[in-house]
Amino acid sequence: MSDLCDEREAAFATAGLGSEAAAEVTAGDAAAGWAPDAPLIAHRTTWQEVWTRLRRDRFALVGLAAIILLVVIAVFAPWIAPHDPTAQFDEGLTMRGMPVGPSGQFPLGTDTLGRDLLSRLIYGARVSLVIGVLANGFALVLGVVFGLTAGYFRGWVETLLMRATDVMMAFPIYLFAVALVSVLRPSLGILVLVIGIVYWTPMTRVIHGEVLSIREKEFVDAARLTGCTSVRILYRHILPHLVAPIIVYTSLGIATTILFESTLSYIGLGVQPPTPSWGQMISEGQAYYLSAPHLVLYPGLMIMITVLAFNLVGDGLRDAFDPQQRRR
């Protein structure tokens, strides 16, 4: 503390203040509650700062609310849903075998097999979120590991991994996924695996680029001097710098992943019936879009809302993490 006091005195001396003035200011500080032991700047963690900025972003907050709502719906589906999503009701179909419209029993009507549409939508949220999070998590792990390795070790490792990424990006990914799923027989686990394999490339590129600049910083050399192995340097000294891009690209990636799952389910290669999935519901309902448009409309809306919510939060987080580069 003595240094600090010296600095203060020195500052007063250079400012041409007499000792009286200095004493006055010090007294003022004391009156204002300035205690020598108190930290001079209120300590706020990065997370607090990010939250403060995110809170000012209305679009991101709306997105966040929507995501929280979706998660609650997915988790508590058995209690919220009025019916079993796979149960077929005799009264769910008209005499001519057409789905019925909204009623007290079926709030949003029924689908072509007489199942309650609302219950199926609610259970569909489970599939979308689980695949969105798991598949994206898998892609994230692959992307981070490959990106860190390529960016840090350089040389032939980098060439190999980054050229593989380029090849993967040039590949028609839908075709690739369709081929994989049709060979492997679709199930939830396979879907997660396939989507992860298809979507690791953007994360790899982002991480690779970031690592390239971070590895040249002096603190990496300093870490090596403390006897750290390369793996330890990567995970302890470099990875924490990548938290912001990882969070941002994950939230944006979940949106893409959910859309991709819907597409696969729509063409019948995703989640298999009778488990409800929004994409699959659209494909089942499309033949009736003139007579029963709600069969396509509601699942479509759900996909749109979910994807939009994740995109809004992702954009909001990007701005919140990097206030200097606002794109407004």
Added chain:
Amino acid sequence: MNAGSAQLLSVKDLSVDFASQEGVVHAVDGVSFSVGSGELVGLVGESGCGKSVTATAILGLTRMLPNATVTGAIEFEGRDLLALPENEVREIRGRDIAMIFQDPVTSLNPVLPIGRLMTEGLENHLGLSHTDATARSIELLSTVGIPQAAERIKDYPHQFSGGMRQRVMIAIALSCNPRLLLADEPTTALDVTIQAQILRLMRQLSSEYGAAVIVITHDLGVVAGMCRRILVMYAGRIVEEGPAKPLFRHPHHPYTVGLLRSVPRLDRPRADELVSIQGLPPDLSHLPPGCAFAPRCWLATDECWCAAPPLAATGEGRRCACFHRDRLVERETERVAP
């Protein structure tokens, strides 16, 4: 050089080349020198003369650069660091040979609290438990003059001022009782007032811990006050070496003369403009065949353009790489004599 004290570090014919798109850059070109235990040595030269690369090579950090080729030998306590496998170098680096970096802003990882940066070395090198390492770190922080060390150890680098950060760097460097300390421009990023404090601290601690120090700098004032022996580098080679006082008083190499003349003096009549060495340092990928300093030298003759002068011993522990040392010494005596 230093009869009596055992050689701690001896660098023999060290060359570091970097492959680049413009051709091979000879950053360090056949450098040889040695440092005795507890000795304070200054490595001086202008930007881009290979000072920092020499330090990087001694620490074995050139291994991480895919385009660097290192030849020669770096013997530390009798072991050639260049021939050792990475895991053995990792044990020496940071424990026996430590480094103080130029810029404490970039050399302390901003996302980790300083305590973590300090304990890491103690845990890795000395095998201390986390509790012991923390206790030792707090002790070290107070040694380097950081008040309330026990609380500040949880703080992040941005919560410290520049001078305080450099103190933290020194604490980290000294934490494992190194035998050799490399200080790469340790005070360049600091205010002049803080510079003096940091230099005093380094000198005091190095004698306390018995560590040899190589101070790398372009600032002659820093080495003059601190080091007993000076090495002057130019374009990747050592051009002059000797004990500090005689070297500054009677430089033998025209480059050293130029460096000394470029220092603004308060005790001499004021010249109209600041003196500088004319010309620019040579492009390290296209070095002239002869003496690298010849294009900027006022003593250069045809001989200088054809062959590089060898670094020859000239007595009194001095070495010099110049064909015209005698002419220079004569002139200097003439200039000083009347």
